[in-house]
Amino acid sequence: MNTPESLWRQISLGSASKISDAIEILNKTGLKIVLIVDENGYLSGTITDGDIRKGLLKGVRITDSVEKIYHREALVVPPAMKRETVLQLMLANKIQQIPIVDEKKKILGVHFWDEINTANLRSNLMIIMAGGQGTRLRPATNDLPKPMLQVAGKPILEHIIEKARSDGFRNFVISIYYLGTVIEEYFRDGSKFGVKIQYLKESSPLGTAGALSLFESPPEEDFIVTNGDVITEISYGQLIDYHRLHDAIGTMAVRLHEIQNPFGTVQTDGLYITGYEEKPISHSTINAGVYAFNPAALNTLSINEACDMPTLFERLRRQSLATIVYPIHEQWTDIGRSLDLQKANSIPHLNPSSGING
Incomplete structure (x- = not known):
């Protein structure tokens, strides 16, 4: 796809921009690339999801300059290159976007994999943990399981399934316990939604991982697990590809979380003041509730034994x-409280009528 100028300018930034600006463009456009250009429209480099992830792993902050992460030797193609050749370059280099430039590296457009090649279907299972009781959302969950609460006119579960389906997933397993029949009666075998759905039925609460012990036959290939109350725009397909690339037994999606202290903090040594910081921000990495696993990870579980995800990861870690x-x-909302549900109903791409941008 040779993008019109109006589009590629929407995904362009100057080299003095912040990483947070690049993240905003990636989330807003969904095009998975940001072009770093000079004032005359000449390409300096590119930023992809992968570049940002690598930067975060190295401790780069989203308030830092894009200079710290952008790829200066980006692969580019001339406008006359044939579609078949562009596809071969994308496959060989494992990329999904290639800028189109003239002989002086002035931007003319961008080729996108999704536009020139149909999406691959994935045989991997997508497992959704939907058995929780949602006590913090009562009374809304008195008669409905939390994953069936409405967001922009649809159950949370339906949003999760639709997103995974758009990433090529067709095979789903839903773990149910509290008011599980409500979920079964709504989704049935999944055919109405263009997917295949099976169910794992807990006889008692098994935590965020324990239901994985209920498979009569374990999955034959790597699979995705997500909490049934997480709405996100991450690519489940990219997550499982990343998991395979690193030959991991378990991969946890994580997110940077910032908390600002409302007070100035004082550092002391006995009676003496050694420093002062006004309303400091602390950073932590939090579990996003989405995972990829190799089937061998299930060997650490006992049938019908309650187990949470942190415990499962710790067992795997202890086995080296x-x-x-x-x-x-990417956009991510964990719906645990009424305020979170209100926030989810204001996500622009789910509810355009909300009138809220960002």
Whole structure:
């Protein structure tokens, strides 16, 4: 796809911009690339999801300059290159976007994989943990399981399934316990939604990982697990590709979380003041509730034994098996409280009538 100028300018930034500006463009456009250009429209480099993830793993902050992460030797193609050759370059270099430039590296457009090649279907299972009781959302969850609460006119679960389906997933397993029949009656076998759905039925609460012990036959290939109350724009397909690339047994999607202290903090040594910081911001990495696993990870579970995801990862780690993180910057909402549900109903791409941008 040779993008019109109006589009590629929407995904362009100057080299003095912040990484947060690049993240905003990636989230807003969904095009998975940002062009770093000079004032005359000449290409200096590119930023992709992968560049941001690598930067976050190295400790780069989103308030830092894009100079710290952008790729200065980006692969580019001339406008006359044939479609078949562009596809071969994308496959050989494992990329999904290639800028189109003239002989002086002035931007003319961008080729996107999704536009010149149909999406691959994935045989991998997508497992959705939907058995929780949602006590913090009562009374809304008195008669509905939390994953069936409405966001922009659809159950949370339906948004998750639609997003995974757009990433090529067709095979789903939903773990149910609390008011599980409501979920079964709505989704049935999934055919109405263009997918295949099966169910794991908990006889008692098994935590965020324990239901994985209920498979009669374990999955034959790597699979995705997500909490049934997480709405996100991450690519589940890219997550499982990343997981495979690093030959991990378990991969956890994680997100940078910032908390600002409302007070100035004082550093002391006995009676003496050694320093002062006004309203400092602390950073931490949080579990985003989305995972990829090798089937061998299930060997650490006992049938019908309650187990949470942190415990499962700790068991794998103690066996010296590769457990890794997948840093995300994409839109992500964990719906645990009424305020979170209100926030989810204001996500622009789910509810354009909300009138809220960002």
